[in-house]
Amino acid sequence: MNIILKVENLKKKFKDFTLKDISFSLERGYIMGFIGPNGAGKTTTIKLMMNLIKKDGGDVVFFEGLGSVANEREAKQRIGFVYDENYYYDDLTVQEMKYIIARFYRNWDEAVFQKYLKRFELPPRKKIKDLSRGMKMKFSIALALSHHAELIIMDEPTSGLDPVFRAEILEILSDLMQDEHMGVFFSTHITKDLEKIADYITFINRGEIVLSDAKDAILESYGIVKGGRELMDADVRKEFIGIRENEFGFEALIRDVKKVKRVLESNVVFERPTLDDIMLYTVRGNNDV
Numbered sequence: 001m002n003i004i005l006k007v008e009n010l011k012k013k014f015k016d017f018t019l020k021d022i023s024f025s026l027e028r029g030y031i032m033g034f035i036g037p038n039g040a041g042k043t044t045t046i047k048l049m050m051n052l053i054k055k056d057g058g059d060v061v062f063f064e065g066l067g068s069v070a071n072e073r074e075a076k077q078r079i080g081f082v083y084d085e086n087y088y089y090d091d092l093t094v095q096e097m098k099y100i101i102a103r104f105y106r107n108w109d110e111a112v113f114q115k116y117l118k119r120f121e122l123p124p125r126k127k128i129k130d131l132s133r134g135m136k137m138k139f140s141i142a143l144a145l146s147h148h149a150e151l152i153i154m155d156e157p158t159s160g161l162d163p164v165f166r167a168e169i170l171e172i173l174s175d176l177m178q179d180e181h182m183g184v185f186f187s188t189h190i191t192k193d194l195e196k197i198a199d200y201i202t203f204i205n206r207g208e209i210v211l212s213d214a215k216d217a218i219l220e221s222y223g224i225v226k227g228g229r230e231l232m233d234a235d236v237r238k239e240f241i242g243i244r245e246n247e248f249g250f251e252a253l254i255r256d257v258k259k260v261k262r263v264l265e266s267n268v269v270f271e272r273p274t275l276d277d278i279m280l281y282t283v284r285g286n287n288d289v
């Protein structure tokens with residue numbers, strides 16, 4: 001296995017929030033989506049990975065050996081980072097800002113950058129402050145993709161973008177994966193985007209990893225079960241991760257479809273969940289979804 005990103009027992013404590021022993025890893029050649037509700041700890045995890053805030057414990061290892069702190073400069077040469085809080089100078093033009101950033105990268109590829117500039121219809125002489133939110137995001141993505149990075153890390157690249165922009169960004173990510181050498185890690189709460197392109201899903205809730213696995217394995221093992229209230233007893237209930245009840249029956253999320261099928265036999269209906277279902281039922285637990 002060729003691990004491009006390994007996060008081990010990462011910890012961070014804020015006054016009202018704790019990130020608890022976050023662990024996951026990503027192999028080359030795959031896209032991992034990082035999902036979770038607002039405030040779950042996605043941005044904090046990404047900031048810790050990029051060494052933008054100080055961790056309280058744990059480790060982040062890039063490219064099987066380059067830690068984020070020990071070899072930060074070298075690791076960052078090989079990472080394309082797209083981040084919501086832009087660090088650009090508002091009064092500079094796209095071209096001027098690019099010039100400053102390009103100098104930082106030894107593998108800067110101007111031809112690739114120009115290709116994205118055209119594709120995104122970014123006017124090189126426009127000032128950063130006059131770019132729309134979507135255009136700024138495209139500019140960030142163009143920069144991240146123009147220095148032959150092996151790992152692309154993005155925090156919410158599609159949030160706040162219209163469906164056309166979003167589709168285009170997803171298409172670019174899929175195209176990048178033609179190169180089996182690359183890995184992509186990106187956070188989002190738009191789970192639909194992931195259903196299309198992600199190979200792996202890591203789900204964080206309240207500072208803890210709920211699951212990190214291949215998307216297909218997750219969608220196969222989880223299930224939605226629907227049935228009458230009379231079937232609900234303590235044994236059945238303990239199999240439910242989240243449940244919605246009304247006067248006629250219940251709907252619940254289960255983690256192990258095969259097991260629940262044995263317990264409930266043929267009295268219930270099973271459906272395949274979406275990633276949204278998994279997130280919603282898990283976050284709400286046994287309160288009504």
Ligand SMILES: Nc1ncnc2c1ncn2[C@@H]1O[C@H](COP(=O)(O)OP(=O)(O)OP(=O)(O)O)[C@@H](O)[C@H]1O
Pocket residue numbers: 014015016017036037038039040041042043044045189
């Ligand atoms: N510098 C800080 N000091 C104190 N608390 C912080 C700090 N940064 C983040 N937090 C808290 O940590 C928690 C997780 O925030 P984070 O931004 O990582 O969530 P998120 O999953 O990225 O959410 P969203 O999807 O809304 O962007 C929140 O409760 C936030 O208030």
